[in-house]
Amino acid sequence: MSYPFKEDVTIQFSHESLVKHINNRMESLPDSRLSGPNTRYEMSDAGLSAFSVFFMQSPSFLQQQRLMHKQRGINNVNTLFGTHKVPSDNQIRNLMDTVPPDHFYPIYRQIFSDLNQTGYFESFKVLDKQLLIAFDGTDYFSSKSIHCKCCSTKEQKNGDIHYSHTAVTPVILSPNQSQVIPLVPEFVTPQDGSNKQDCEIKASTRWVDRESDQFDHQEITVLGDDLYCHEPFCQHILGKNWNFIFVCKPTSHQTVYEHIEGLSTLGKVHHFKEKQWTGKETHDHHYRFLNDVPIKDGEGALSVNWCEITTTNESGDIIYKNSFATNHWLTKENVIDIITAGRARWKIENENNNTLKTKGYNLKHNFGHGKAMLSSTLATLNILSFLIHTVLEHFDERYRLVRQELGARKTFFDDIRALTRYICFDSWHHLLETMMEGLEIPIPTS
Ligand SMILES: [Zn+2]
Structure with a gap:
């Protein structure tokens, strides 16, 4: 048919x-x-x-x-x-x-390319033609005895070896769409010629190098959790002429937050509020953003643009708070869309990795x-x-x-x-x- x-x-x-x-x-x-x-x-x-x-x-x-x-x-x-x-x-x-x-990777690529030709992804695009690719790692196997040559190994305190498998499973997603489209995975696995353990970021970097060609002529924004908000990975993404929106937590990005707090006391951090009626009660969304913040200490550090959302209910309780670093220049007009895109990342865990873990991989x-x-x-x-x-x-x-x-x-x-x-x-x-x-x-x- x-x-x-x-x-x-x-x-x-x-x-x-x-x-x-x-x-x-x-x-x-x-x-x-x-x-x-x-x-x-x-x-x-x-x-x-x-x-x-x-x-x-x-x-x-x-x-x-x-x-x-x-x-x-x-x-x-x-x-x-x-x-x-x-x-x-x-x-x-x-x-x-x-x-x-x-x-089996060529089948994934063929499906992506065919879907792309039909115009399937047009309704996925946000932020003026950006296609969002979310990265996440998922553990799908763990054992103290069963293992293979592709297992990651970790020595426990008692000397036992723990074996596991993790896959980075990038997907195309959109805040406007319920479907997520899985792309070729990349496995965290011992690499030939390297004595060092592989990790999620290294696997994601390999993925970007191997797969970026298939997205020629596409505007890409990569989404990821706080782990990805790391200067070398951000630089790698920028090197491909791609963009990023990564979760940026205070605990792992001290320099970013010192900078923001310093400028906040001088009234230089932009902020505004919006009310939203959920059908049951009114939520207040409080947005803050600041462009041009060093991602880490030291000279020549990459400059990122930072934004935050804090949502409170009618009792004043915080019901959601998250912050992001991005290379997209932030304005009052686009910051809500940037945050909405960054938040869409949850779909990779919900839709894709949950399927891998619970719906069939047992x-x-x-x-x-x-x-x-x-x-x-x-x-x-x-x-x-x-x-x-x-x-x-x-x-x-x-x-x-x-x-x-x-x-x-x-x-x-x-x-x-x-x-x-x-x-x-x-x-x-x-x-x-x-x-x-x-x-x-x-x-x-x-
Ligand atoms: Zn194994």
């Missing part, structure tokens, strides 16, 4: 074509073991089967489908994801452990952790499945209608899990139309 968005662009944002992208990537693995067509099929089957578990958000999906196949000779992994057969968990684990996560028991790359590669497929669901919700009318009717995301996946356990569907289309019939939603003619 294709959805023309502009006269000259026709994009295939269907389940079938997106799954086909994954299949193609699996078949194009530059793996020395791919000596014959059977091995090629096996790799592809392993990749699609692993992806299907995340896509269906069902840890028991493969097990159920193997049973269906045994009883009836058919299964939904084959019909919905195009596998030839369903490998055992052991086979999936062994094969996927050899696949580097970056093998699968390490099924697949194990692997010895080499399995854990990072599965996380990459998991975020990819979230991206594809987000895209389908926008572009696939049947998907959108069913989601709207069912309301909660959980109900949608519960129903899909139950249906695919008992019925083998010819296609994703067939599955959605069966749901529409049950829900008495008229089926679109296109």
